[in-house]
Amino acid sequence: METDMENKKTNPKKKQGKSLTKRIIGWLHLWLGLVSGIIVLTVTLSGTVFVFCDEIIDLCGGSAKYVQVPANTKKMTPEELLTQFHQQVPDRKAFYFDTYKDADRSFRVASATKPPKDKNADKAEKPKKKERGPRGVFAYHYLDPYTGKVMGSTKSYEFFYVVAHIHAQLLAGKFGKTVVGIASIIFFIQLIGGLILWWPKKWNKTTRTTAFKIKSGTKWRRKNYDFHNVFGFYSLLPAVFITITGLIMAYKVLTNLTQQTFGGAVDAHSIAEKYEPKFDPEKKALSYTDFVEKKFKEFPEAKQFRMSIPRNDSATVYHVGIAQFIGLKSLVNGKSIETNKYTGNEIDYPKEVQMHEIIEHMNFDLHVGYWGGMFGKIFTFVIGIICTSLPITGFLIWWGRRNKSPKKNKEIKNIHQHRKDSHHEQLV
Template sequence: MENKKTNPKKKQGKSLTKRITGWLHLWLGLVSGIIVLTVTLSGTVFVFCDEIIDWCGGSAKYVQAPVNTKKMSPEELLIQFQKQVPDRRAFYFDTYKEADRSFRIASATKPPKDKNKEKEAKPKGKGRGPRGTFAYHYLDPYTGKVIGSTKSYEFFYVIAHIHAQLLAGKFGKTVVGVASIIFFIQLIGGLILWWPKKWNKTTRTTAFKIKSGTKWRRKNYDFHNVFGFYSLLPAVFITITGLIMAYKVLTDLTQQAFGGVADAHTIAEKYEPEFDPDKKALSFTEFIDRNFKEIPDAKQIRMSIPRNDSSTVYNVVAAKFIGLKSITKGKSREVNKYTGDEIKYPKEVLMHEVIEHMNFDLHVGYWGGMFGKIFTFVIGVICTSLPVTGFLIWWGRRNKSPKKTKEIKNIHQHRKDTQHEQMA
């Protein structure tokens, strides 16, 4: 008995796999933490862009519809918009089936005209550049008067580019791509570290539940550990769909795997009508009437406005609801501007668009309506918190007082000695 007491069985330490994983998990997290936090936070905010843009529109989304009065044509409304806001260029508009809905125009500020065009084409300031600053303007469809505007479009454009490239072009895109790969490795490493050595009642409780009545350091550890596990699979899925968009090689492999084609846009150009100066394009009204008839459930139509007369294809979207990057119960089509007919692209070109949109919808949560958005938003909040809670765990351990550390070690040693005595 004394021999067992004086030579207690030593507790096995962490396996080599867990030690290596723990080291990588720590240092990869410290290196990429601020980038991951920025990317996940911006992506989480973007999830509800449609709802926020709609809210920003406020009362300007609606008008008092006069009795027995027709709406002005899109061409007339665009002319009125240009008169009232001459410094902006419209690039698409939204019109609605309801009589009391206003006419919405998406536009960008025009680059200043100057002899020194190269110098003026690059104005300083956030959100500025050759493309200009984006905004939505709401017009009364019966009078053509601008009744409201919002730069929420610009806000989410900036948010999307923070998410994709940190507003730093190709270099930023590379940094985000590398950070996303690290985050993927972190998720797998986190699962290895989370996995208990033995499964029993105590380890199950620790692994799946946050212990109540504990101090903030233990609470923070539990948040990182438990919520990290629950969000693992969807976080991995979101990361993979993001990497597919970030890296062309993954984009091309995905297209080929699901029946699409990598160079879809080049192939598509061969099937588009040639410009003919003697032919007259159909009016926007004709396109709108035709699409409302062909898609009975449609309440909103969005039409692109070509930059020049030589463009022969219009993008027309007709759906129950059309958001910044989402379509609900509808369809997006490329149509011949002379006939209004949909361009007959090859199957693989059409599949390219389906795969591209599906991957985006899976990434941002548009796959399941409001439920999908809420689910993705919650996962985004958890992923955003992981670099913070992980840093606090490391900081807490690094700055733990020697006295407290010694006390904890004595408590653990006392528990081990008591267990060995009971076994003896």
């Protein structure tokens, strides 16, 4: 017995640390996180803010969303209201409008500032390569549907347009989209690597407590460590799901694969053109008023109607939405419809084209939390907050370890060694 103890003392077993696999994953987790941290933070934060865009836009509309209903007075037609809008706000061009079934709701116009007029437009110059002009600043204007008076406006539309483009491409076009795509792939790898690092070597009461609970009464460094690991685990599956749906939108190869898998047409837009009516100058298009009345009759439960204003007279397809509520990118209990401008009827696209639209909208709704109403938004918002915090808490873990006092580390090691030696001496 004594000899055995002496042998153990002179030839102690090596301390069992992390496996080689976990050390490699830990190294990758650290440096991939440091490299992509700022991008991931920007993308997740902007995406989280966008979740409640509809509620914030409505809040910004304030009292202008409602009007006093005059007695024995009919609402003006959309055509009349749009004319009134352009007369009162001549520097803007409307591109869609919202009208409501409720008598006390105002008429809403989405518009953009007109691009500045080219001073040399009338001069004889050599034709230049066609360039895309500025898009203008987006805004919503609210009009009294009985008088046509502009009651208020909000540029919250512009704010969320910018937020969405920060999220998708960092406001840097194709290059930004590529950077976001790479950062999203890295974040996906980080999530999987984080799960492997989180997974305890052995499951017992202590490891279960450490893995699933935040220890109380600890200093900020330990608290930060627990936040990173515990909340990171709880948000893992939805975070992976949100990342995958984002990658599907970011990469065409994944978009096409998703469409093919679920029965959608990859070249849906080119197929759709074959089924759309041809422009006929002798045919008269239905008025906006006709469209409003027709769709409210077809969908009696709907409360809101939206129509995109065609850019030119040669357009033969009008995009309309009819639902209980239509937001910036959401539609509740209703339908988005491509209609024939001469008849007002929905265009009968083949099944694979219809599936393309269904899959595209469903993927977007899953990504931003519109799948479950208010619950889905709150759930996605909370996951977004956690994902936004992961680069921060991860950086603080690295920074804290990097700046630990060498003297303190040596003292801790000496204490552990002293306890180990004392334990062996007691056994001897």
